[in-house]
Amino acid sequence: MTEHHIHATHPDIVKRLKRANGHLQSVIAMIEGNRPCTDIAQQLHAVEKAILQAKRTLIQDHIDHCLDEAVTGTGNASTVADFKAITKYL
Numbered sequence: 001m002t003e004h005h006i007h008a009t010h011p012d013i014v015k016r017l018k019r020a021n022g023h024l025q026s027v028i029a030m031i032e033g034n035r036p037c038t039d040i041a042q043q044l045h046a047v048e049k050a051i052l053q054a055k056r057t058l059i060q061d062h063i064d065h066c067l068d069e070a071v072t073g074t075g076n077a078s079t080v081a082d083f084k085a086i087t088k089y090l
Contacts, residue, residue, distance in 0.1 A: 007061045013054045020050035055089065062086050 027043045066083040068074075 007058075007065060009057050009061045013058055016050055016054045016057075020047050020054070023047045023050065059086055059089060 023043060024047050027040060027047060030040050030043060063083065063086065066079050066086075069079045070083070
């Protein structure tokens with residue numbers, strides 16, 4: 001595998017995941033507080049969408065980076081392996 005890179009999107013992804021974590025904690029409190037299932041399901045849906053978007057952003061950014069390396073010739077065989085490895089999470 002290639003060395004790990006910090007991408008421009010990482011800080012935004014961290015913020016998004018922290019927000020999702022806060023919402024997930026709220027869901028747990030809602031369940032423990034016997035809130036209506038429709039309210040809980042709505043919050044769970046929001047958490048799920050936030051995590052999915054964070055994953056998509058991370059993977060897209062990584063793929064873009066791998067492709068840039070491949071096109072410019074700065075990458076190597078591990079760049080292609082890295083690209084193939086992350087696609088299984090799509």
